[in-house]
Amino acid sequence: MKVIIKEDNVQGGKAAFEIFEKAIKSGAKNFGLATGSTPETLYKNWVASDLDCSELTSINLDEYVGLKPEDPQSYHYFMQKHLFDQKPFKKTYVPDGLAEDIDAYCKEYDQLIEDNQIDVQLLGIGQNGHIAFNEPGTPFNTGTHEVKLTENTIKANSRFFDSIDDVPKSAICMGTKNIMHAKKIVLLAFGKEKAHAIKMMIDGPVTEEVPASILQLHPDVTVIVDKDAASEL
Numbered sequence: 001m002k003v004i005i006k007e008d009n010v011q012g013g014k015a016a017f018e019i020f021e022k023a024i025k026s027g028a029k030n031f032g033l034a035t036g037s038t039p040e041t042l043y044k045n046w047v048a049s050d051l052d053c054s055e056l057t058s059i060n061l062d063e064y065v066g067l068k069p070e071d072p073q074s075y076h077y078f079m080q081k082h083l084f085d086q087k088p089f090k091k092t093y094v095p096d097g098l099a100e101d102i103d104a105y106c107k108e109y110d111q112l113i114e115d116n117q118i119d120v121q122l123l124g125i126g127q128n129g130h131i132a133f134n135e136p137g138t139p140f141n142t143g144t145h146e147v148k149l150t151e152n153t154i155k156a157n158s159r160f161f162d163s164i165d166d167v168p169k170s171a172i173c174m175g176t177k178n179i180m181h182a183k184k185i186v187l188l189a190f191g192k193e194k195a196h197a198i199k200m201m202i203d204g205p206v207t208e209e210v211p212a213s214i215l216q217l218h219p220d221v222t223v224i225v226d227k228d229a230a231s232e233l
């Protein structure tokens with residue numbers, strides 16, 4: 001893993017954007033994208049750039065079960081607002097939180113990822129080391145699946161909702177198998193509350209108890225952290 005330590009999330013977002021820009025200019029077409037507060041500075045740089053995205057395809061990591069795409073808390077909405085409305089892509093995919101047959105839908109999403117191998121996969125990390133919504137204990141060979149969110153994640157994500165009771169209890173997300181299939185991975189983490197997860201991911205054992213630790217086994221991972229998130233390294 002290559003670890004880049006930047007002053008703050010502004011510098012971190014800029015460094016991340018440079019990686020995406022270089023990949024696009026070198027012909028990369030398929031991007032695995034992520035939500036959460038962490039990628040916002042990257043998307044700001046992306047939107048402000050003159051990059052043409054009309055030939056790009058994006059496949060997002062996850063979506064809450066039960067939220068409509070136009071729900072302001074949905075990850076569909078987030079992506080439209082922070083990137084796709086300003087930078088139209090050729091095709092964008094975010095898991096369908098309203099899918100009726102979730103198991104069948106997850107298989108379709110796996111096929112989509114199989115057919116469009118991701119050139120650069122963006123990731124954030126949860127305080128407990130989760131990536132996408134792969135919570136501690138999720139088997140490493142899992143594909144796209146429905147996941148019950150842990151109390152820890154519901155609490156952490158409740159800041160985006162009016163009340164903690166409004167936070168959906170489950171989500172559809174890519175599994176670690178899908179994530180590891182990407183050619184290149186860029187993981188971002190900013191803030192002190194991510195410091196322990198970053199330490200475990202980089203220096204801890206590879207264990208399903210810390211889902212992000214699987215990234216130690218991927219050949220091309222760049223981790224961009226700010227000083228706070230790097231404080232336990």
Ligand SMILES: N[C@@H]1[C@@H](O)[C@H](O)[C@@H](COP(=O)(O)O)O[C@@H]1O
Nearest residue numbers: 035036037038124125126132133
């Ligand atoms: N499913 C998302 C993850 O993809 C994200 O990485 C994590 C951290 O979010 P934030 O960047 O807001 O700290 O939260 C959520 O649980």
